[in-house]
Amino acid sequence: MSENSNPTTAALPIAVVGTGPIGLAAAAHLLERGLEPIVLEAGPSAASAVRAWGHVRLFSAWSELVDPAAARLLEPTGWTRPEAKRYPTGAEWATLYLQPLADVLGERVRYNTTVTGAASRGRDRIVDSGRQDQPFTLHTRDADGVQARLQVRAIIDATGTFTSPNPLGSDGLPAAGEYAHGDRITYLAPDTADPAIAARHATKRTAVVGSGHSALTALLTLAELAKDESGTRAVWVLRRGQVGNAFGGGESDELPARGALGLRAKEAVAAGHIEVVQGFRTERVEESGGRLVLVADDGRRIEDLDHVIGLTGFRPDHSWQSELRLTLDERLQAPVKLAPLIDPNQHSCGTVYPHGANELGHLEEGVYLVGMKSYGRAPTFLAMTGYEQVRSVAAALAGDHEAAARVELTLPDTGVCGGAGLFDDPDAAQSEGGGCCAAPAPALLSVGLGAPSPSSNSC
Template sequence: MELPVVVIGAGPQGLAAGAQLLERGIEPLILEAGSTAAAAVAEWGHVALFSSWPELVEPAAERLLASTGWVAPVAGHPTGSEWIEAYLAPLAAALGERVRTDTRVVGVARKGRDLLVDAGRAKQPFVVLTRDAHGTEARVEARAVIDASGTWSTPAPAGASGIPALGEQAATAAGFVAHRIPDHAEAQGLDGRHVVVVGNGHSAATAIIQLAETVRAHPGTRVSWLLRRGSVGNTFGGGAADELAERGALGQRAKRAVEEGLVTLVTAFRTDAITLNGDGHVIVTAEDGRVLDPVDRVFVLTGFRPDLSFLSEIRLELDHRLQAPKRVAVEIDPNIHSRGSVRATGAAELSHPDSGFFIVGAKSYGRAPTFLAITGYEQVRSIAANLAGDHEAAARVELTLPDTGVCGRSGFFDTPKPAADGCCIGSEPMTQGATPGQ
């Protein structure tokens, strides 16, 4: 009996991988750490997606679901919860016992070969060490492994050096710091408070829009938006030039919140400390000594990073900056690229020195932002074809990714200056909106 392909994570890409493999006659086993499929999506279920329904349903998954009488939603931009209810949960049900929940992967290796050993390595199956909700451990052997575990469980900290700011972990444990987007009820419950958002991406913009509504309803509320970069850069996105209209509109709505004075935008603020002051607030301090007025709540939305801890015995080929597969990193590195469009990637770009091991989904982008569901769907289509021996289909690119309409760079980190190509023109470090505490 041939060994299964183990898929780590029953999120959108993991479930899509299961459907693609099954259609190719390959038995998948999908291991999910959460108590339900798409458990990570459920945690941001109140957030609407940029993509519309046709881009959120994977083709092989749709064919599998069609056999059950399921009908695909045809229009609109669902929230995470709606995505689960209308598509991801039915897909997990269709895959049945191939999806195993409450099963956390804690290690992956070649059977009988640690990282050091060359002899016979490629001929050995993979062995996947799991731990269930009761702490019981087990091993599963696999012909190949697809890591679709995502990055949701490993958010980046507020600290500007990539490590937690002084006091950040204690402030998080005390409930003053959250590494997620507030929902409407939580945002409205912060009326009359001083709220800080740290971050430059789409999650930060979403939080700003939500909190700006609180300021409109309760003018005594203060919102400070902290950017590490010395200029605004691409914070507000590409607007009408973005080929995903909802993504472009998001940045423009955040920009209006700043322009209307609902939000204080502070650039070149590199957080050094978030400390409890003993009177129900935290004090947020920058590396240059600037201090905000006492803060009631901090939302740290500085991106995510891949969890590589359980892959220590797998031979990986990762970019040293992004922690993404090297051949993917050259397509997405914001330090290099000056435009928003990237090329779709497949099995060839996602492979590693340990043949048969692949990282897909948001985790394949490492620390880079702006991953889309359709990117992951193309990845797993190519990998399933590769594992089935259909190398022509694996090499074929069946997707063109939408352009963001902005430069890939985030803005100048220190001294702003115009770029030679006119892209990402800088401006002086600034505070825009209401004046923050100093």
């Protein structure tokens, strides 16, 4: 018996965990299907993770960032759709679209509510008997530490990966000394409009570890700071043996802002504003004379560093789902049916096949990972993908399996890769936030610096 066939369970709400763009879109699609969502957000407002990188500008324009069902929910309120061709910052995405959408959902959204556990009611992971007849129990904790339990019909996990950045260590584990020197190591492109952050890097030497677009964003931010603050220096630390396609697709990239970012970074390196260290796999972080030192597994050292920015990608946190029977790929930590479609060794953002509820489900019926969380460690996610995911999931939960299976989506190509030739050498295939179209931490999208326009070279 499926969970939909239990009358008591079917009357319960569907939990959506996370109020980022994909979580809120999921709630909108559920409402259109006549299903009742309850949306749980750990932060004090909608899109808390997006706000954390609010200074960064997205590669996608507004036309690609508004979910259709969400727009239909917003329009009767007098909401004004932002100009389609503009490229918003994370802060604009949150304030002009995501928070208004959460406001329309009203009391269905519960802020300051952290989900700490989930299970089939009365049954731990190993119990088979009657499992599919039971609702799910979510364990939650509010900002005051008060714990509660909530029974729901299904769970849509849209929590993303922003809170779980990959460490500096090239083996996927923290480098020795990484935690000890954590006061001088960050995992987000710096917002130098903030005087305190600008002071941290001005006239200082900062290493940026990673090869993705988040790393390029950070490097260009530091290069811009160097124009006003002499002595500001940036060191680009790459695990791969050569820069290769780390600059992206350039003029052939179908996301023009992303291509322009790579071209600007290439120019900055050529002009000597960014020092490049290649084939460097960090093993230790040390201190010498009050400054940081990165030590590679081959003994090489990058010395005299004041700060390190680790932008080596992100990973999903499944700790609160330990009692659920998730079916995850052993490499990507993505749903096992989805993993072959998003493998960064084979696919770019634009070559990912359309997918929906069928690929996102698990042995535990009624549980779906969506958005960036669904991609596990793969760095190729775009918001448009997530919107189509939740449309399909909502249809499946409503019992409209024909609509759930009818998944169609056309995505922009990166202009960088489209097959096994993604990496410059075998060792480069180790994740460093790279891939062919790496997404930054939070963003569910690759992000760039500055606003692209016909009259500007910024992106």
